[in-house]
Amino acid sequence: MYRQTARTRILDAAEELFSGGGYDATPTARIAELAGVPKGLLFHYFPRKIDVLISLVDERTLVTEEEVEAVPGDAAGALSRLARRLPLHASPAMRRILFREADTHGSVRERLGRLNAEIIRRARFALELAMPGGRGDAARLEAAAATFAAVLLYQESLCQLTGHHIDPDAVAELIVHALG
Amino acid sequence: MYRQTARTRILDAAEELFSGGGYDATPTARIAELAGVPKGLLFHYFPRKIDVLISLVDERTLVTEEEVEAVPGDAAGALSRLARRLPLHASPAMRRILFREADTHGSVRERLGRLNAEIIRRARFALELAMPGGRGDAARLEAAAATFAAVLLYQESLCQLTGHHIDPDAVAELIVHALG
Amino acid sequence: MYRQTARTRILDAAEELFSGGGYDATPTARIAELAGVPKGLLFHYFPRKIDVLISLVDERTLVTEEEVEAVPGDAAGALSRLARRLPLHASPAMRRILFREADTHGSVRERLGRLNAEIIRRARFALELAMPGGRGDAARLEAAAATFAAVLLYQESLCQLTGHHIDPDAVAELIVHALG
Amino acid sequence: MYRQTARTRILDAAEELFSGGGYDATPTARIAELAGVPKGLLFHYFPRKIDVLISLVDERTLVTEEEVEAVPGDAAGALSRLARRLPLHASPAMRRILFREADTHGSVRERLGRLNAEIIRRARFALELAMPGGRGDAARLEAAAATFAAVLLYQESLCQLTGHHIDPDAVAELIVHALG
DNA sequence: CATGAATGAGCTTTCATTCAT
DNA sequence: AATGAATGAAAGCTCATTCAT
Numbered sequence: 001m002y003r004q005t006a007r008t009r010i011l012d013a014a015e016e017l018f019s020g021g022g023y024d025a026t027p028t029a030r031i032a033e034l035a036g037v038p039k040g041l042l043f044h045y046f047p048r049k050i051d052v053l054i055s056l057v058d059e060r061t062l063v064t065e066e067e068v069e070a071v072p073g074d075a076a077g078a079l080s081r082l083a084r085r086l087p088l089h090a091s092p093a094m095r096r097i098l099f100r101e102a103d104t105h106g107s108v109r110e111r112l113g114r115l116n117a118e119i120i121r122r123a124r125f126a127l128e129l130a131m132p133g134g135r136g137d138a139a140r141l142e143a144a145a146a147t148f149a150a151v152l153l154y155q156e157s158l159c160q161l162t163g164h165h166i167d168p169d170a171v172a173e174l175i176v177h178a179l180g
Numbered sequence: 181m182y183r184q185t186a187r188t189r190i191l192d193a194a195e196e197l198f199s200g201g202g203y204d205a206t207p208t209a210r211i212a213e214l215a216g217v218p219k220g221l222l223f224h225y226f227p228r229k230i231d232v233l234i235s236l237v238d239e240r241t242l243v244t245e246e247e248v249e250a251v252p253g254d255a256a257g258a259l260s261r262l263a264r265r266l267p268l269h270a271s272p273a274m275r276r277i278l279f280r281e282a283d284t285h286g287s288v289r290e291r292l293g294r295l296n297a298e299i300i301r302r303a304r305f306a307l308e309l310a311m312p313g314g315r316g317d318a319a320r321l322e323a324a325a326a327t328f329a330a331v332l333l334y335q336e337s338l339c340q341l342t343g344h345h346i347d348p349d350a351v352a353e354l355i356v357h358a359l360g
Numbered sequence: 361m362y363r364q365t366a367r368t369r370i371l372d373a374a375e376e377l378f379s380g381g382g383y384d385a386t387p388t389a390r391i392a393e394l395a396g397v398p399k400g401l402l403f404h405y406f407p408r409k410i411d412v413l414i415s416l417v418d419e420r421t422l423v424t425e426e427e428v429e430a431v432p433g434d435a436a437g438a439l440s441r442l443a444r445r446l447p448l449h450a451s452p453a454m455r456r457i458l459f460r461e462a463d464t465h466g467s468v469r470e471r472l473g474r475l476n477a478e479i480i481r482r483a484r485f486a487l488e489l490a491m492p493g494g495r496g497d498a499a500r501l502e503a504a505a506a507t508f509a510a511v512l513l514y515q516e517s518l519c520q521l522t523g524h525h526i527d528p529d530a531v532a533e534l535i536v537h538a539l540g
Numbered sequence: 541m542y543r544q545t546a547r548t549r550i551l552d553a554a555e556e557l558f559s560g561g562g563y564d565a566t567p568t569a570r571i572a573e574l575a576g577v578p579k580g581l582l583f584h585y586f587p588r589k590i591d592v593l594i595s596l597v598d599e600r601t602l603v604t605e606e607e608v609e610a611v612p613g614d615a616a617g618a619l620s621r622l623a624r625r626l627p628l629h630a631s632p633a634m635r636r637i638l639f640r641e642a643d644t645h646g647s648v649r650e651r652l653g654r655l656n657a658e659i660i661r662r663a664r665f666a667l668e669l670a671m672p673g674g675r676g677d678a679a680r681l682e683a684a685a686a687t688f689a690a691v692l693l694y695q696e697s698l699c700q701l702t703g704h705h706i707d708p709d710a711v712a713e714l715i716v717h718a719l720g
Numbered sequence: 721c722a723t724g725a726a727t728g729a730g731c732t733t734t735c736a737t738t739c740a741t
Numbered sequence: 742a743a744t745g746a747a748t749g750a751a752a753g754c755t756c757a758t759t760c761a762t
Contacts, residue, residue, distance in 0.1 A: 006742085022283070024204035027735060038744045043737065100283070102341045103202065113342040120344070140357075143350035147331055150346065154334045161282045162293040164300070166330065170323035177320075178358030186725075208753060218727050223754060225725095366746075382643070384564040388732065398748050403733060405746095462701045463562070463640070473702040480704070500717075503710035507691055510706065514694045521642045522653040524660070526690065530683035537680075538718030546721090567756060578723045580760085589757065 007045045009035040014052045015060065019093035023053055023101050053097075054107050061098060062089040063114045068122060071129075075179075078126035079172035083152055087118045099157055112153075119149040127179060144175045187225045189215040194232045195240065199273035203233055203281050233277075234287050241278060242269040243294045248302055251309075256356040258306035263332055263348035267298045279337055292333075299329040307359060324355045367405045369395040374412045375420065379453035383413055383461050413457075414467050421458060422449040423474045428482055431489075435539070438486035439532035443512055447478045459517055472513075479509040487539060504535045547585045549575040554592045555600065559633035563593055563641050593637075594647050601638060602629040603654045608662055611669075615719075618666035619712035623692055627658045639697055652693075659689040667719060684715045 013034035017026040028049050032039045046052045064087045071078065090098065102109050123145040148171065155166050193214035197206040208229050212219045226232045244267045251258065270278065282289045303325040328351065335346050373394035377386040388409050392399045406412045424447045431438065450458065462469050483505035508531065515526045553574035557566040568589050572579045586592045604627045611618065630638065642649050663685035688711065695706050 022204070024202075028737085029735075039737090040739085040744055040746095041742080044742070047737090049736065103280070109341055113344075116338065116342040116344055139350060140354055143347060143354050146344065146346045147327060147351050147354065150331050150334055150338060151327055153338070154330055158296065158330060158333070161289055162296040164293075164296055164326065166326045167323065170319060171327050174320055174323050174327065174355070174358045178354045207751075209751085219753095220727060220729090220755085221725075224727095227754085229753065382564075384562075387730075389730085400733090400735085400748055400750090401746075404748095407733085409732065460643070469701055473704075476698065476702040476704055499710060500714055503707065503714050506704065506706045507687060507711050507714065510694055510698060511687055511690050513698070514690055518656065518690060518693070521649055522656040524653075524656055524686065526686045527683060530679060531687050534680055534683050534687065534715070534718045538714045568758085569756075579758090580723055580725095581721080583758065584721070587758090 006035070006037050006041055010037060010042055010045060010052065011056055011060070014056055015091070015093050015097070018053065018056070018101065019096045023097075023104050028052075050105055053101060053105060056094070056097065057108050057111050060090060060094050061111055063087055063111065063118050064089065065114075065118055068125065075127050075129075076172050076176040078129075079123060079148060079175065080169050082119070082122055082126065082148075083168035083172060086115075086152065087122060088115050095156065099153070116149055116153060119152055120145045123148045127176070141179065144179055148172070148175055186215070186217050186221055190217060190222055190225060190232070191236055191240070194236055195271070195273050195277070198233065198236070198281065199276045203277075203284050208232075230285055233281060233285060236274070236277065237288050237291050240270060240274050241291055243267055243291065243298050244269060245294075245298055248305065255307050255309075255359075256353050258309075259303060259328060259352035259355065260349050262299070262302055262306065262328075263352060266295075266332065267302060268295050275336065279333070296329055296333060299332055300325045303328045307356070321359065324359055328352070328355055366395070366397050366401055370397060370402055370405060370412070371416055371420070374416060375451070375453050375457070378413065378416070378461065379456045383457075383464050388412075410465055413461060413465060416454070416457065417468050417471050420450060420454050421471055423447055423471065423478050424449060425474075425478055428485065435487050435489075436533050436536040438489075439483060439508060439535065440529050442479070442482055442486065442508075443528035443532060446475075446512065447482060448475050455516065459513070476509055476513060479512055480505045483508045487536070501539065504539055508532070508535055546575070546577050546581055550577060550582055550585060550592070551596055551600070554596055555631070555633050555637070558593065558596070558641065559636045563637075563644050568592075590645055593641060593645060596634065596637065597648050597651050600630060600634050601651055603627055603651065603658050604629065605654075605658055608665065615667050615669075616712050616716040618669075619663060619688060619715065620709050622659070622662055622666065622688075623708035623712060626655075626692065627662060628655050635696065639693070656689055656693060659692055660685045663688045667716070681719065684719055688712070688715055 010031060013031045014026070017031055017034065020026075028042055029039055031052065032042045035042070042052075046055060088095070098108060098112055098115075102112050124141060127141055127144060151166060151171050152168060155168060159165050190211060193211045194206070197211055197214065200206075208222055209219055211232065212222045215222075222232070226235060268275070278288060278292055278295075282292050304321060307321055307324060331346060331351050332348060335348060339345050370391060373391045374386070377391055377394060380386075388402055389399055391412065392402045395402075402412070406415060448455070458468060458472055458475075462472050484501060487501055487504060511526060511531050512528060515528060519525050550571060553571045554566070557571055557574065560566075568582055569579055571592065572582045575582075582592075586595060628635070638648060638652055638655075642652050664681060667681055667684060691706060691711050692708060695708060699705050
């Protein structure tokens with residue numbers, strides 16, 4: 001009746017519900033209901049509840065690790081671009097799931113770790129290329145990259161939890177200035 | 181039989197278990213068991229499960245908001261000191277609970293919000309006092325304070341989730357350099 | 361395993377137990393046990409315990425409100441027939457439940473109210489038709505109908521609670537005589 | 541601290557709560573709370589919960605069984621007076637308890653049985669004395685007395701449950717007319 | 721008498737998961 | 742693949758009752 005769409009609709013429903021109320025607080029029955037499929041079918045596609053989360057992260061979250069070109073001399077611009085285009089292909093809902101359920105299952109944690117590493121790598125790359133002459137030692141550069149990654153990763157959560165908004169562009173400019 | 185200790189032991193047990201497996205994944209029965217009290221007694225002190233979490237945050241978490249002295253000229257030192265002494269009186273376990281269960285209940289979120297605001301306030305204060313002449317505009321100072329707060333708040337989670345360690349002292353030095 | 365019978369067996373068991381010990385004093389576990397189904401299945405069909413009672417009243421209690429023919433001149437006979445055939449399709453057990461749990465839930469109360477109204481309507485109809493000339497004013501006729509309804513409704517409870525038996529036929533004859 | 545009032549206040553509270561929500565639905569804790577006494581004290585005065593109900597019925601319900609004078613010739617008046625002054629000394633709340641909890645415990649049932657018997661006895665007495673010559677045979681007189689008792693006992697419940705009001709005076713007049 | 725912490729059996733309800741069709 | 746009834750362990754919570762002080 002649903003052909004290949006049943007599985008997709010289950011994942012759609014789970015994405016919405018996990019992102020809203022959290023994995024633990026979402027019964028499989030509600031996922032099936034929202035997906036419009038019978039409860040049994042859910043377990044046909046995903047033998048255990050955790051498999052829904054795992055598949056979600058596996059299939060709807062992609063940390064892009066390809067090389068990026070950087071324009072020497074415009075480190076701030078490169079960081080801003082990084083902020084606007086996280087190396088993460090994922091819907092806002094999936095992002096929330098990724099951060100929220102990081103300790104629910106290893107596969108989620110692993111994905112988040114990869115994302116963090118990739119952001120750091122790119123930030124480091126941008127800063128290195130952009131600041132010729134290697135002013136500022138390696139340790140400071142490392143701290144700068146890690147700081148930028150932390151801000152990017154938690155900016156959204158922080159805003160949601162504390163109401164305090166952080167402007168990534170301002171942080172980018174700040175960091176570049178620190179290394180300039 | 182337990183005098184005034186039963187309630188305390190329940191909170192002790194909850195602190196340990198919530199910090200370990202999370203609020204949702206911890207049955208009240210296990211809390212009681214670890215506390216060495218009958219299940220019913222838990223509900224004598226805490227009518228609903230969520231009240232255990234609320235009391236924990238209420239009683240074992242204190243965001244200190246008193247004024248702090250700052251030494252003009254040593255902004256990096258002030259930030260380092262802030263990092264080493266968060267304006268938060270709480271055990272490591274309670275800290276984990278605070279960050280992890282922020283979306284489980286409003287009272288937890290509120291406490292985390294207050295903590296964030298207080299860190300930003302102190303960081304701003306330290307930076308303002310330390311950099312005479314007001315070099316660097318207000319917006320940049322604001323970004324610097326918020327960045328430092330984000331790093332302090334999530335440093336521990338980040339390390340736990342991604343394995344990547346951030347050195348707050350290095351970040352402090354970086355930020356001060358940016359405003360210098 | 362049970363086909364369409366599981367739900368029926370649950371209602372059967374509930375009917376027996378509610379009628380015996382009362383709604384409040386009957387644990388859902390005993391209903392399931394008597395029905396020979398697992399506890400969980402009861403909540404599959406009836407999400408809350410009260411839904412068992414509501415369904416019971418809804419499905420196993422019918423107040424028939426169709427018109428009735430009355431033989432002019434034989435009011436006592438009509439009332440006796442009314443007593444023997446209450447406009448209520450329900451087992452003796454369901455009758456007991458109806459009277460006993462009237463304040464447990466609105467739906468039970470509503471059903472009992474409808475039954476009372478219907479008995480009064482029929483009694484009035486029988487008396488009106490049977491006594492040509494309208495001897496006895498309207499108020500007396502109304503009191504007669506209400507009295508007969510009260511006796512019919514509570515006759516069984518009264519007997520059970522006080523041990524005192526009332527003969528509806530004698531009351532019918534009495535009432536007709538009063539209006540004669 | 542309360543001297544002899546504690547026990548009284550417990551009974552007061554129980555009377556209010558039993559009459560409102562019913563015996564089963566009233567926790568002993570709420571009784572103690574409303575009475576303003578600690579839970580333990582309740583069980584000092586009443587070892588089991590049911591003892592509260594029993595004491596209530598024992599002490600706050602009195603079926604008066606003394607002789608009554610009847611005025612020959614005014615049966616309707618005698619019945620009306622009986623309706624207005626039930627041979628029952630009890631608050632409206634206690635009345636509700638008596639009818640509602642009749643199957644909760646034997647002592648309540650017994651009291652209700654005594655009340656019913658006494659009403660029948662008085663109604664019979666009034667009718668016998670008032671109608672000289674013994675018109676109407678004994679069986680009809682018996683039915684008349686029982687009918688009047690049924691109406692008096694359940695009039696209040698009926699009104700509460702079905703919304704239908706019965707006027708005892710009209711029933712009195714009706715019954716007397718039936719025997720006249 | 722007075723107190724309220726302590727006790728544990730039992731309650732309703734939830735839920736992931738299985739399985740026959 | 743599709744269906745939803747079936748299952749039972751476990752959850753949160755209630756409550757009459759006990760008891761040490």
